[in-house]
Amino acid sequence: MRPAVPASPRLAALRVAGIVLAALPWLANPAGATEFSVGDVTVTDPWSRATAPTAPTGVAFMTLSTSGDTDRLIAADSPIADIVELHTHRMDESGIMRMRPVEVIDIAPGEPARLAPGGLHIMMIGLQETLVRGERFPLTLTFEEAGTLEIFVPVAGPGASGPPDSPN
Numbered sequence: 001m002r003p004a005v006p007a008s009p010r011l012a013a014l015r016v017a018g019i020v021l022a023a024l025p026w027l028a029n030p031a032g033a034t035e036f037s038v039g040d041v042t043v044t045d046p047w048s049r050a051t052a053p054t055a056p057t058g059v060a061f062m063t064l065s066t067s068g069d070t071d072r073l074i075a076a077d078s079p080i081a082d083i084v085e086l087h088t089h090r091m092d093e094s095g096i097m098r099m100r101p102v103e104v105i106d107i108a109p110g111e112p113a114r115l116a117p118g119g120l121h122i123m124m125i126g127l128q129e130t131l132v133r134g135e136r137f138p139l140t141l142t143f144e145e146a147g148t149l150e151i152f153v154p155v156a157g158p159g160a161s162g163p164p165d166s167p168n
């Protein structure tokens with residue numbers, strides 16, 4: 001068994017509301033967080049944002065943690081996009097935040113990698129489908145040590161700042 005992720009007030013509220021995450025085709029820990037695991041690596045609360053029908057790109061966010069040694073996310077892939085890249089945001093010379101591809105995303109023991117708006121994210125380029133709020137899409141993550149893991153990413157509203165069930 002892996003250590004449980006601490007419950008957040010949001011997730012506690014979800015349980016009170018009687019939303020049964022366990023009925024969905026992904027793993028839910030007792031705290032109600034959405035989790036996927038392979039080897040020592042756990043992916044917690046993946047989410048994405050709805051896109052306009054003509055949008056060429058989409059993003060995915062999540063937290064990556066390891067219960068063992070250091071690992072690295074080295075690739076991502078999805079049938080809904082032509083290319084999937086690992087990205088971060090960096091300030092350019094003129095003070096504008098711009099996205100940049102990164103080769104890997106490090107996951108150190110006790111230092112989860114938090115993919116979130118304004119920072120690290122997974123970029124889906126050449127979207128083959130519109131990302132619709134309330135739906136989810138498959139995403140395959142490849143870790144250097146833990147190997148390959150397929151997750152399902154729930155889609156939140158277009159301006160969401162967190163997973164679909166959080167108050168936006």
Ligand SMILES: [Cu+2]
Nearest residue numbers: 087099121123
């Ligand atoms: Cu990006």
